[in-house]
Amino acid sequence: MPFAGIDIGSLTAEAVIVDQGEIIQYTICSTGSNSRKAADKVMKLALQRAGLVLADIEYLVATGYGRVNIEFADKRITEITCHGRGAYFWNPEVRTVIDIGGQDSKVIRLNDKGRVVDFAMNDKCAAGTGRFLEVMAHALEVELAGLSELSDKAINAVSISSMCTVFAESEVVSLIARGLPREDIARGLHQSIAERTAGLVKRVGLEERVMMTGGVACNSAVVRALNEKLNTLIIIPSEPQIAGALGAALLAEEEFTS
Amino acid sequence: MTVNDQPANNVNGSTELNEDEIRRIKTKTGKPVIGYICCFAPPEIISAAGAIPYRITGKPGKDTSSADAYSEPYGCTYVRNILARAVEGKYDFLDGLVISHSCDMVQRLYGIWTYYHPLPYSYLFNVPHQLTPWAQRFYKRELGFFRESLEKFTGQDVPDQKLSNEIISYNKNRDIIRRLLKQRKEKPPRLEGSEIFELLLAGGTLPVDSFNRLLSEKEVQFASRRPVNGNKPRIMIWGSIIDDPALFKIIEEAGGAVVADDTCIGFRVWEKDIPVTADPYDGLTEHYFVNFQCPRTDRGPGIKRFDYLLERAREYDVDGIVGYCISFCDPHKFDYPDLRDYLKKEGLPMLLIDDNYSFEPEEAIKTRLQAFLEMF
Numbered sequence A: 001m002p003f004a005g006i007d008i009g010s011l012t013a014e015a016v017i018v019d020q021g022e023i024i025q026y027t028i029c030s031t032g033s034n035s036r037k038a039a040d041k042v043m044k045l046a047l048q049r050a051g052l053v054l055a056d057i058e059y060l061v062a063t064g065y066g067r068v069n070i071e072f073a074d075k076r077i078t079e080i081t082c083h084g085r086g087a088y089f090w091n092p093e094v095r096t097v098i099d100i101g102g103q104d105s106k107v108i109r110l111n112d113k114g115r116v117v118d119f120a121m122n123d124k125c126a127a128g129t130g131r132f133l134e135v136m137a138h139a140l141e142v143e144l145a146g147l148s149e150l151s152d153k154a155i156n157a158v159s160i161s162s163m164c165t166v167f168a169e170s171e172v173v174s175l176i177a178r179g180l181p182r183e184d185i186a187r188g189l190h191q192s193i194a195e196r197t198a199g200l201v202k203r204v205g206l207e208e209r210v211m212m213t214g215g216v217a218c219n220s221a222v223v224r225a226l227n228e229k230l231n232t233l234i235i236i237p238s239e240p241q242i243a244g245a246l247g248a249a250l251l252a253e254e255e256f257t258s
Numbered sequence B: 001m002t003v004n005d006q007p008a009n010n011v012n013g014s015t016e017l018n019e020d021e022i023r024r025i026k027t028k029t030g031k032p033v034i035g036y037i038c039c040f041a042p043p044e045i046i047s048a049a050g051a052i053p054y055r056i057t058g059k060p061g062k063d064t065s066s067a068d069a070y071s072e073p074y075g076c077t078y079v080r081n082i083l084a085r086a087v088e089g090k091y092d093f094l095d096g097l098v099i100s101h102s103c104d105m106v107q108r109l110y111g112i113w114t115y116y117h118p119l120p121y122s123y124l125f126n127v128p129h130q131l132t133p134w135a136q137r138f139y140k141r142e143l144g145f146f147r148e149s150l151e152k153f154t155g156q157d158v159p160d161q162k163l164s165n166e167i168i169s170y171n172k173n174r175d176i177i178r179r180l181l182k183q184r185k186e187k188p189p190r191l192e193g194s195e196i197f198e199l200l201l202a203g204g205t206l207p208v209d210s211f212n213r214l215l216s217e218k219e220v221q222f223a224s225r226r227p228v229n230g231n232k233p234r235i236m237i238w239g240s241i242i243d244d245p246a247l248f249k250i251i252e253e254a255g256g257a258v259v260a261d262d263t264c265i266g267f268r269v270w271e272k273d274i275p276v277t278a279d280p281y282d283g284l285t286e287h288y289f290v291n292f293q294c295p296r297t298d299r300g301p302g303i304k305r306f307d308y309l310l311e312r313a314r315e316y317d318v319d320g321i322v323g324y325c326i327s328f329c330d331p332h333k334f335d336y337p338d339l340r341d342y343l344k345k346e347g348l349p350m351l352l353i354d355d356n357y358s359f360e361p362e363e364a365i366k367t368r369l370q371a372f373l374e375m376f
Helices: A035-050 A079-090 A130-139 A144-152 A165-177 A182-204 A220-230 A240-257 B015-029 B043-048 B077-087 B104-116 B133-154 B160-183 B193-205 B208-223 B246-253 B280-290 B304-315 B330-345 B362-374
Strands: A002-008 A012-019 A022-030 A060-063 A096-100 A105-110 A116-121 A210-213 B033-037 B052-055 B096-100 B121-125 B234-239 B257-262 B320-326 B350-355
Touching: A002 A035, A002 A079, A002 A240, A012 A035, A012 A240, A022 A035, A022 A240, A060 A079, A060 A240, A079 A096, A079 A105, A079 A116, A079 A210, A079 A240, A079 B362, A096 A182, A096 A240, A105 A182, A116 A182, A116 B362, A130 A144, A130 A165, A130 A182, A144 A182, A144 A220, A165 A182, A182 A220, A210 A220, A210 A240, B015 B052, B015 B193, B033 B043, B043 B052, B043 B133, B043 B160, B052 B193, B077 B104, B096 B104, B104 B121, B121 B133, B133 B280, B160 B193, B160 B208, B160 B280, B193 B208, B193 B246, B193 B257, B234 B246, B234 B304, B246 B257, B246 B320, B246 B362, B257 B304, B304 B330, B320 B330, B320 B362, B330 B350, B350 B362
Parallel strands: A002 A060, A096 A210, B033 B052, B033 B096, B096 B121, B234 B257, B234 B320, B320 B350
Antiparallel strands: A002 A012, A012 A022, A096 A105, A105 A116
């Protein structure tokens, strides 16, 4: 019996279909301005690829900030619980999950059963998140995917003192105007994200092993800076963006069978 | 003079409704209304002096731009909110204002308010930050000064017997409240935390006899409720001033039950009687100063305050604590890291909600609270 999880984030939407605790299909789309439409689209695609229709899904859990808008969901669970469950599925040794998504970042502590025992989230701003990187990539005139590569070529890291996305963008613009190398600025930006995230990790305390989920986990420069900052080796799953939807799908199966 | 002809069920935690009610009572009785912030200046004394005590509350999330011209940017959003409402004339029914020096910001509020808009009566009530014997004598003496100033304003003497009678009347309400609070020990409780909290809010804004009728009516209503099924995570609330049921309601909507609190409008004021002592000022000092667990008063190492919280968390079989801090509320922010560690050792998880006295963005607050409830 197939079960599904759907994660409507601020920038991307994901759907995962599982059966007997195994992923059988997943999709990632951009959310756009209508989270309801994004949910329909991402679910339809995942079903198509799996050769299923919505009626085949026994139980569906929605998560992410758009979870309340998904009418076809049987249950809604927060992204904190879902990311924790997804990460634990990939590696049951994980006790700390760092999730940096489009507009928020969170650190989740798990127990040996994969249950959330503590968590911390960023303040109500997008500093140090995917949106932050998007704005900075734009200011540096580079594709988001090329930001990490650009920073790899840096000789020094420029210190970025503003945490706020809007102020940091002005700071970057003025650094460019001063003629500082874009590479060095890019590295500075990645380090500033790592510093901010490390602060969040300290709030709940780090316990090995650590996994990173969410879109920003795809940025290798951030991961490297975080490894240094936290003095650990963060596990990066093959598809970090689907952790929330995966956790939701697994919780759907657990919920139904219990 | 009592006001017995009005049904009490037209009052609740709604600020507007209670303001209308107080205007009505004021017109009917001709008594002056004296607004107060924080409990250090006891409403019992105000009432004994022939005035109507009115606990001033804000309106979370309201635009506070009308306060900008009067307040420094570092002022907390709670004080700005009250100041904005004062500027807009929302408290125009007040004849007097008493503010205790519980923290620097409320003291500034007193200064700004009375400078720009002098009231017929105003009093700044000093409160020491320590609990030493001299500090207790200071507080008790301050109660006496406060009484004298009220006597001068209302023209009515407050002999000790009159004050003791007032304390006894207020304690009758505490008796009913204790019975209601006890019902929150049920699993799951039949009464929502927000329902009781709205009542306690009303208690600050109504004369003692009106509040007594409201409580009695509600107690009868509540008694006929049927038990409910199901299990809900049992939550206790701790934190800065909470004078609106919004946080209670968000937790309830997310599937939790607020069964206890350690806040200045909730348990702290109402759960225990004011001791009826030969010298009534001794009982008031004990209740409102020595035993009043606001972090603005230093309790030294060992932090008795945390034991107070834990005792109640155990009594009400609490699963987790939700802390609520208004930005720049230093007394609470200083406590938070130690409190969190202390509770962790006791196996009680805690979630802190940082807010600007607005409960916005609501979705972000809801997600945090829902995730916290999913842990149980």
